[in-house]
Amino acid sequence: MLRSNPNVQNSYEFVCLEELVPQNHLLRKIHKHIDFSFILEKVKPYYCEDNGRPSVDPIMLFKMMFIGYLYGIRSERQLEQEVQLNVAYRWFVGLGLTDRVPDHSTLSLNRKRLQDSDVVQEIFDHIVFKAIELRMVAGRVLITDSTHLKANANKRKFVKQEVEKSVKTYLDDLDEAVQTDRAAHGKKPLKPRKEVTQTKETKVSTTDPESGYMVRDGKPEGFFYLDHRTVDHKYNIITDVHITPGNVHDSTPYLDRLELQIEKFGFVKTLEAVALDAGYNTADICKKLHTRKIYAVIGGRSYTPVKGLIAKWRFKYDHERDLYICPQKQELTYATTDREGYRQYKSAPQICKDCPLLGECTRSRNKQRVLTRHVWQDSKEWVKQNGRSRSGKYLYRLRYQTIERSFADAKELHGLRYCRFRSKKKVLEQALMTAICQNIKKIANHLAKLAR
Numbered sequence: 001m002l003r004s005n006p007n008v009q010n011s012y013e014f015v016c017l018e019e020l021v022p023q024n025h026l027l028r029k030i031h032k033h034i035d036f037s038f039i040l041e042k043v044k045p046y047y048c049e050d051n052g053r054p055s056v057d058p059i060m061l062f063k064m065m066f067i068g069y070l071y072g073i074r075s076e077r078q079l080e081q082e083v084q085l086n087v088a089y090r091w092f093v094g095l096g097l098t099d100r101v102p103d104h105s106t107l108s109l110n111r112k113r114l115q116d117s118d119v120v121q122e123i124f125d126h127i128v129f130k131a132i133e134l135r136m137v138a139g140r141v142l143i144t145d146s147t148h149l150k151a152n153a154n155k156r157k158f159v160k161q162e163v164e165k166s167v168k169t170y171l172d173d174l175d176e177a178v179q180t181d182r183a184a185h186g187k188k189p190l191k192p193r194k195e196v197t198q199t200k201e202t203k204v205s206t207t208d209p210e211s212g213y214m215v216r217d218g219k220p221e222g223f224f225y226l227d228h229r230t231v232d233h234k235y236n237i238i239t240d241v242h243i244t245p246g247n248v249h250d251s252t253p254y255l256d257r258l259e260l261q262i263e264k265f266g267f268v269k270t271l272e273a274v275a276l277d278a279g280y281n282t283a284d285i286c287k288k289l290h291t292r293k294i295y296a297v298i299g300g301r302s303y304t305p306v307k308g309l310i311a312k313w314r315f316k317y318d319h320e321r322d323l324y325i326c327p328q329k330q331e332l333t334y335a336t337t338d339r340e341g342y343r344q345y346k347s348a349p350q351i352c353k354d355c356p357l358l359g360e361c362t363r364s365r366n367k368q369r370v371l372t373r374h375v376w377q378d379s380k381e382w383v384k385q386n387g388r389s390r391s392g393k394y395l396y397r398l399r400y401q402t403i404e405r406s407f408a409d410a411k412e413l414h415g416l417r418y419c420r421f422r423s424k425k426k427v428l429e430q431a432l433m434t435a436i437c438q439n440i441k442k443i444a445n446h447l448a449k450l451a452r
Contacts, residue, residue, distance in 0.1 A: 017090065017096060018091065021091050026441065027067075027070075027088050027089070028088075029444040029447075029448045030066075030092070031092060032448075034127075034443065038126055039058060039059050040059065042119050042126075043114070046117065046119075056106055058110070060102065061102060061110045063092060063094075064083060065111070066440070067092065067093070069414055069433045072414050073415075074415050075104075080103065080104040083101045084101045115425060120433060121432060123436060124241065124435060124436050125264065127443070128239055128265065129265070131439060132265060134446075136234060136235040136237055136442070136446060138234040138270065139232065139267040139271055140234075140271065141398070142230050142261070142271065142273075143233060143276075143398060144228070144257075144275075144276055144403065145228075145277055145403045145404070146226045146227060146229070146279070147226070147227050148214060148219060148225070148227075149224060149225045149416065149417070150220075150223075150417065151211035151223040151422070151427075152418070152419045152422050153207035153208040153211055155205075155223055158204055159203075160201055162199045162201055163200060163202055171193065173284070173287075175190075175193060178190065178341050181337045182336075182337050185336075185337065187336060187337065208223065208423065210424045211245055211246060211424075212224065212244075212245025212248060213246065225243055225419060225427050226243065226246055228241070228242040228243070228254070228257065229241055229407065230261065230403075231402050231403050233275075233398055235446065236401075238406060239265065240257055240261050241432050242257050242428075243424055243428040243431055250280060251282045258274070272294070273295035273296070273297065274289065275395045277298070277299045278298065280298055281299065283341065283374050283380060284376070286376060286382070287379040290383070295391075297383070297387050297392045310360050314326075314327050322334055323345060324373075326361070327357065328355055328357060330348070332347045341374050341375045341376065342375075343375065344371075346368055346370050347362075348368075349366050349367045352369065410435075410438060414434045414438065416430070416431065
C-alpha cells in the first residue's frame with residue numbers, strides 16, 4: 001500500500017552521539033588505535049602560556065585537517081560544512097550535536113601559523129616511528145619513485161628567464177675516480193675542474209615561480225611539482241616525502257633522502273635492498289648503492305643504437321686485459337679517460353680499413369671505432385645482473401603493489417592529483433598531510449584486524 005511521510009523532522013530526541021557512529025567506521029578505528037595527544041607537545045612553542053584568549057584545541061584542528069585529507073575534501077570552507085553535517089566527523093573531533101564547529105578561517109590561520117615550522121614533518125615522523133614500534137616497518141626493502149602534481153598555476157602565464165643549472169653533487173667523487181683511473185693507466189692528471197656557472201633558458205611561472213615547467217615523453221606539459229616518495233615493502237608505510245619542482249630529475253635528491261631515512265629511522269643495520277625505476281639508473285646511484293652493499297634493483301633504460309651500425313653489446317669486454325674485442329676478434333685498446341668519467345677504447349685504423357664489416361662498424365673518416373666505458377660501469381653492470389635474478393624480478397614487481405598503489409590512492413582518494421596551494425613549502429605540507437593520513441589509515445586497519 002503506497003504511502004508517504006509528510007512529517008517534518010523537528011521533534012526533540014535524546015540521542016547518544018557515540019551510538020550514531022557505526023562500529024566499523026574508519027574514524028572509529030583511528031580514534032581507538034591512534035593517540036594524537038603528542039600533537040600538543042609539538043605545537044606548544046607556538047602558543048602563549050599566560051596571555052590571550054583560550055585557544056581552540058589544536059588536536060581538534062588537526063583532526064579536522066586529517067578528515068579533509070582522508071576523504072579528499074579540498075576546501076577548508078567545505079570541510080567546515082562537512083563537519084557541521086556529518087555525525088561521525090563531529091564525534092571524531094570531539095564535538096557534540098549542538099557544539100559550534102571551528103570556522104574555516106581558524107583552520108587557515110592555524111595552518112599559516114605553522115607554515116614556517118616543522119610541525120607537520122614531526123607529526124609524519126612520529127607516525128612512522130609508531131609504525132616501526134608496531135613492526136609494520138621492517139626497514140629491509142625501500143621502494144622509491146616520484147609522481148607529478150599539477151601546480152596551481154596557469155601554464156600560459158610565464159616569463160622566460162636564464163636560470164642557473166643545478167650542480168651535480170657527486171662531481172667531487174667523480175673527479176677523484178677519474179684521477180685515480182688515469183693514474184692507474186699511466187696518464188697525466190687532468191687540470192682542476194673550472195667552476196663555471198652554467199645557465200639555461202626556461203619558463204618561470206608568474207603565478208607560482210617555485211614550480212617547474214615539465215616536458216617529458218608521455219607526460220602532460222606545464223607547471224608541476226614532483227612528489228618523491230619512499231615506502232617500506234612490508235605494509236606499504238610511507239617513510240619519506242620530498243617535493244621538488246617538476247623540472248628536477250628524479251635521481252637528483254635520491255641519495256640524500258636515502259641517507260636521511262637511514263639516519264633518522266635507524267635503517268643502518270636493517271636495510272638490505274632498494275627497488276627503483278629506470279629514472280634512477282645513473283652511474284653515481286649505482287656506485288653508492290654498490291659501495292654500501294645495498295642490493296639494488298633498478299629498471300633498465302631503453303637504448304637505441306645507430307641504425308645500420310653494429311651495436312655496442314656485440315663487443316666483448318675483457319676485464320683482465322682492460323680492452324674490448326670486436327666481432328672480428330680485433331682488440332680495441334684503452335686510450336684515455338675524459339673528465340666525465342668515460343674511458344675511451346679505440347681500434348687500430350690500419351686493421352679496420354681492410355675489415356669486411358667496416359661499413360657496419362663505423363662511419364668515421366679515419367676508419368676507427370671508439371667505445372666508451374664509465375669508470376663506475378662495474379657497479380651499473382652489478383645492478384643490471386641484480387635485475388635479471390629471480391629475487392630482483394620479484395623486488396621490481398613489488399613496485400606495482402607498493403609505491404604505484406600508494407600514489408594511486410593518494411591521487412584518487414585523497415586529492416593529491418592537484419596542488420591546493422602555491423609555493424614549494426605549502427605543497428610539501430599537502431603531500432605530508434596526505435602521507436600521514438595514508439599511514440594512520442593503514443595502521444588503524446591493521447590493528448583493527450588484529451583485535452578481532
